[in-house]
Amino acid sequence: MEIIPNIHLITGPIVNCYLIVEPDGLTLIDTGIASYEKKILETIASLGRSIHDLKYILLTHSDADHVGSLAALKAASGAKVCTSAIEAEAIEAGFPSREPRFNAFGKFVARMMSGLFKFEPCKVDQILTPGMDLPILDRLWVVPSPGHTPGHISFYSAAAKTLFAGDSLRSSRDELVCSNGPVTWDEGEALASMRLQAGMRPRIVCVGHGKVVKNAVGKFPQ
Ligand SMILES: [Zn+2]
Secondary structure, three states: OOOEOOOOEEOOOOOOEEEEOOOEEEEEEEOOOOOHHHHHHHHHHHOOOOOEEEEEEEOOOOOOHHHHOOOHHHHOOOOOEEEEEHHHHHHHHOOOOOOOOOOHHHHHHHHHHHHOOOOOOOOOEEEOOOOOOOOOOOOOOOEOOOOOOOOOEEEEOOOOOOEEOOOEEEEEEEEEEOOOOOOOHHHHHHHHHHHHHHOOOEEEEEEEEOOEEEEEOOOOOO
């Protein structure tokens, strides 16, 4: 589904990915769980483009619901895989970059669902650092957003006034919610990241979980 010109939402039962479509190539932000690659390949084909047009795969963080299809998509496309140094180390090892702080019941549920959340390690080609920009949507800025995980990053296009927030934010009833709870590495850091993002006054916030939030100014938590 095209959210605004050139930015497509690819959604499934668990998580959202975003495809940026430009004449000189495609960029995927996060890859979904293992098996999402089929849906991503179908979306690319439906736009009349080839998987070989995929130039960049940008990753917000090393959780299996965001990097599950990474290895398959990199193998199919040869795209350049980019993320922060901390998340890259975890992605190359095939683990999340922090231990969730689950209670006994949470640990039980996580064990039951572990098959869903395993992922194949993948080599990262480029380390992204805060403040650098990529030649996507004019300039796509790398925004540090630690909190959900220690090396979490998000991406901001000033031209499209769009923030790709990964799991630093989620949405509920058209309001943004800061990452919190046992899967959050540090809630204080998450709040500080959210304030930085709110200060950019994005018009559109593309979250990992929940619906895309439009007219987002004023929908950040106070
Ligand atoms: Zn996550």
